[in-house]
Amino acid sequence: MSDSENPLALADFSQRHAEAVAEDQFRMRWSPRSMSGQALTMEQLQTLCEAGRWAPSCFNSQPWRFIYALPGTPQWQPMFDLLMDVNQLWAAKAGALVALVARTHFEANDAPAATHSFDAGAAWMSMALQAQSMGLAAHAMWGFHHDQAAQALNLGEHFATQAMIAFGHRAAADELPEPLREREMPSPRKPLEQLMFAGTHP
Numbered sequence: 001m002s003d004s005e006n007p008l009a010l011a012d013f014s015q016r017h018a019e020a021v022a023e024d025q026f027r028m029r030w031s032p033r034s035m036s037g038q039a040l041t042m043e044q045l046q047t048l049c050e051a052g053r054w055a056p057s058c059f060n061s062q063p064w065r066f067i068y069a070l071p072g073t074p075q076w077q078p079m080f081d082l083l084m085d086v087n088q089l090w091a092a093k094a095g096a097l098v099a100l101v102a103r104t105h106f107e108a109n110d111a112p113a114a115t116h117s118f119d120a121g122a123a124w125m126s127m128a129l130q131a132q133s134m135g136l137a138a139h140a141m142w143g144f145h146h147d148q149a150a151q152a153l154n155l156g157e158h159f160a161t162q163a164m165i166a167f168g169h170r171a172a173a174d175e176l177p178e179p180l181r182e183r184e185m186p187s188p189r190k191p192l193e194q195l196m197f198a199g200t201h202p
């Protein structure tokens with residue numbers, strides 16, 4: 001299927017060239033910023049978290065937690081206020097914000113869980129691909145005030161913020177403020193030859 005016939009290709013994919021055969025969903029996933037402001041339904045949000053829930057994790061510890069806010073609800077403003085200005089510029093039109101939080105210690109014995117971020121990252125990717133299959137945008141953000149998040153999100157001991165995720169209904173690139181408009185397209189990747197090595201790192 002050519003990109004122009006592919007329903008996932010609602011953008012200019014000219015910077016993304018496949019080097020080997022893999023499912024289109026991987027090359028077609030990207031992080032749009034332009035969203036319409038329409039709130040997601042609870043059903044949509046549950047579907048996204050359901051996808052995240054099935055991610056693999058060390059000892060099946062499932063360290064991820066999904067703390068959400070929908071626009072127009074009392075939870076929205078406190079979570080939105082955590083975002084750095086540069087992200088507030090566009091995430092104001094998100095249809096949901098999800099703070100992805102991970103338990104840093106195993107529940108079973110309170111020992112440090114070295115893979116908590118790795119595991120939470122797997123959940124994020126599952127959610128991102130689920131969003132894409134629903135025709136929704138998913139955009140992760142590190143740019144928020146992590147130091148204030150623990151209090152704002154009521155995180156107890158042994159929980160650490162991993163990312164804030166904006167989910168939303170797509171909108172046209174020209175609805176973004178000027179500096180972001182021209183970046184509203186799928187980005188390229190390093191070639192496989194710079195990433196794949198037999199046996200040892202060069």
Ligand SMILES: Cc1cc2nc3c(=O)[nH]c(=O)nc-3n(C[C@H](O)[C@H](O)[C@H](O)COP(=O)(O)O)c2cc1C
Nearest residue numbers: 029030031032087140141142143144163185186187
């Ligand atoms: C953990 C993480 C943190 C990110 N933080 C931000 C952010 O604060 N603001 C932003 O606009 N994009 C952020 N991004 C989006 C990345 O810039 C984007 O994923 C990357 O450029 C690759 O583009 P793509 O997702 O469209 O393929 C983040 C992505 C990840 C995975």
